[in-house]
Amino acid sequence: MGKDLILKTLRHEKVDGIPWVPFAGVHAGILKGYTAKEILVDGDKLFESLMEVNKMYTPDGMPVMFDLQIEAEIMGCELLWAEDNPPSVVAHPYSGDKVIPCKCKIPKKTDGRIPMVLDVMHRLKEEIGDQVALYGLICGPVTLASHIRGSEFFMDIIKDKEFAAQMVEFCAEVCIAMSNYYIEAGMDVIGVVDPIISQISPKAIEKLFLDSFTAVFDNIKSQGVLSSFFVCGDATIQMDVMCRTHADGISVDENVNIAEAKKITDQYGIAMGGNIPLTTVMLFGNQQDNMKYVVEMLDNISHENLIVSPGCDMPYSVPIENTIACVQAVKQTDDVREMIKNYEAVDDTIDVDLPDYDHLERPLIEAFTLDAATCAACTYMVKAALLAKEEFGDKVDVMEYKYTIKEDIARTKKMGVEHLPSLYINGELKWSSIIPSREELLAVVGPLI
Template sequence: MNSFERYLGILQGQRVDFLPRLPILMQFAAEYIGSNYGEFASDYHALVEANARCAEDFGMDQLSAISDPFRETQGFGAEIVYVKDGVPRCPHPPLEASKELATLVRPNPLQSERMLDRVKAIQSFKERFDGQYSILGWIEGPTAEATDLRSMSNFFVDLIEDKPFAAKLMDLCVEVGVEFAKAQIDAGADTIGIGDAAASQVSPRVYQKLILPRQKRLIQAVKDLGAFVRLHICGNITHLLPGIAELNIDILDVDHSVDMAAVRQALGKKVVLAGNIDPVSGVLRGTPATIRETMVKTYHTVGNPYMITAGCEIPSGTPVDNLKALCEPIPCRP
C-alpha cells in the first residue's frame, strides 16, 4: 500500500496498514534542503523539492503546496515582500484605508504571479508523483482572505459595525477561492486545504451568521469540483464546533489548544481528525519517546478516522529525530 492508497483508504472508511502522516512543513522543509523560507514561498521549484525530499526521508503521505497566506492577496493587487527566514509580508493591505471593492484587481489564478506559482507546484507534483502521494492544494478561507485584504483590526470592526460590507467582501473572497481551487484541482490536486485561522477569533454568533454560510458555500464548491477538503483553523475552535459540524469537510486539522475528545463528540465519525500535538512544546522541544507516546494516546482518544499531524506547522529548528518520530507508522486499528 503506497501513500496515496493509504490516504484514500482512510477517507473512504477502509482499514489501511497504518495511519497517514501529513504534517505541515514550510520553513522546516526549506531549510532541510539548504534553502530558505523566502525562496520556498517565491519559487515553486524550491517548494516542490523540499516537500518531495521530506516525504521521502520522513515517510510523509501528502505533498503540500502551502507556503503562506498571501497568494490570493497578491492577485488582488497587493505588494508582497519576501523575507529570507520568515513568512512573506503584506505591508499595505489593499483595502486598509478603503472599502471600495472596485479598486481591487480581479485575480486570475493562471495569470496572477503568486497564484500561478502555486498552480505550477501542483502540476510538478502531479508530473513526478501521480498516484504515489496525495497532493494538497491550498486556498484562504473567507475570513482569512478578508483580513489579508482589509487588515485584521479593520475587518473585525467591520464584522461589528458594517456587516453588509464584511459580507460582500467575504463573498468576493469565496468567489476567488473557488476559482483558485479549480485551477489547482485541474492541475492535479486531490485535496484542497482551506486556511481560515481568523475565524477562531470571532464569537459563535458572528460565526454562525456571517462566516459559516460562506465557508459552507466555499467547501461545497470545492467538493463539487471533485476534491477532498481539509479545513485548517489555527487556535481554539471549541466554541465553533457546533457550526463546524455542519460543514461538509473530509479532514479537520485540530490545534493543540482544543480537546480532541470534544471534537470527536461534536463531529462524530464522518470527519477525519488530524492533530493535535503542540508543535512547539510537543514536537520542537519534545523527545522521540514523548512524541510517539502522545500520538498513540491521541489516536486512542479519538479512534478512527484519524491522520497524523501536529496542531499546526512543524517549527524551524525541530530535531530531525523528532519529526521522524512524529511520522513513525502507527498501525490502523479496526
C-alpha cells in the same frame, strides 16, 4: 498505499492504518539548506525540498505550498519577508474606505506566484502523485478578508455586518477560483486554511459567513475532489458550525482538545486531523517527547476518521529527528509504545519574573501568541494591541510573547494562559482567542491612562 489511506479516510471509509500528513511548509527548505523565502519564490527549490520531505518523512499526504499570502499579495497587500517564516501581511489595500473589490481583482492563474505553484504541483503529481495524496492549500475567505481589509474587518463584523458578509462573499469567490486552478493541476485534497475563524463567534460565522464557506466546499465537492478545513487557535466553540460547511475533514492545532473535538466531528461523519504541538514538542522536545505525545493521543482517541499531523505549518527549525519520531509513532505504534513505556519528560522550564502589575508606571498590554510572524490570528491580535500604542504613544507599553521562544513559553505558562492568542492588560486577561475591535480596546485602555 499512503494516498489511499488519506482518500479513504476523507471519504469516511474503513482503513487498515492511520494516515500521516506532515505540514512541512517552510520547514521543507531546511532539508535542502534553503531559506523559507527561497522555496516560496523558487519553484525548483520548492520541488527539490518537497521531494526530500517525501523521502525522509514518508507522508501519506502532503501540502505543496503552505503560504496564506499568495492571494493577498496578488490583490495588493504588502508583504514582509523572513528567512525562516512565511511572509506576513503588513499593509492592507482595502483598509480605510469600505469598498468591495471588483471581480476583476480575482487572481488569474497567470498572476503572482500562482504559475510557479501550479508548475510544482504538476511536477509532483507526475513524480509521486500515485503514492502520496497532494494537498493544495488556499487562504480561507475570512482570513483573506482580514488580509486585504486589515484590523478594520473586525470592526466591520460588529458595526457593518452586511459589508463584512459581502467582503467574505467576494473572498469566497477568490477561494473558488484558486481551488479550480489547483484541482486542474491534479490536487487530491483542497485545504481551506482559515486561522481567523477561531477569533469569530460561532453566531457571527453562522449568520454572516456560513453560506460563503459552504459555496467554497460545495464547489470542491462538485468536481469530485476532497476537502479539509484548517483552523488555528482555540476553535473549540466553532467546531459545530465548521462541521456544517460541507468540508470532508477538519484540522486543528494544539489549542483544541482533539479527543473532545473529534466527538463533534464524529457526529457529522467528518474526518479529524491534528494536532502535535508545534513548539513545546516538535521544536523544543526530543524524539521521546514526540513519540510520547503521538502514542498517548492515539491511545485516547478513536482511529476511525482520523489523520495525524502537526497542529499547523511546522516551524522552520524543527529537528529532523523529531519529525521522524512522529512518523515512527504513527506507523509503528505498538513498538514505539514499548520503547517509551518508562520515559518521563524532563522539566526544563525557565524561571521568569513577572512584572509587578500593581505598581506599573503606565498600562501594560501583553499579547501572548504562537508567533505573530507565522500565525494570522496572532498577527491581528498584536495589531489590535498596537492600536493602543498608536492612540496613546508612550503612555502605554505593548509586549508580545511568542510560543516559539523558550523564555516566552515559560512566561505564558506562569501567567496561566490557556489559549493563544490572548491579550492581557495589567496582568488581567481581557480577550482570549477573540480579537477586540479598536473601540473595544481603547474603551478598556483609555481609563487607565
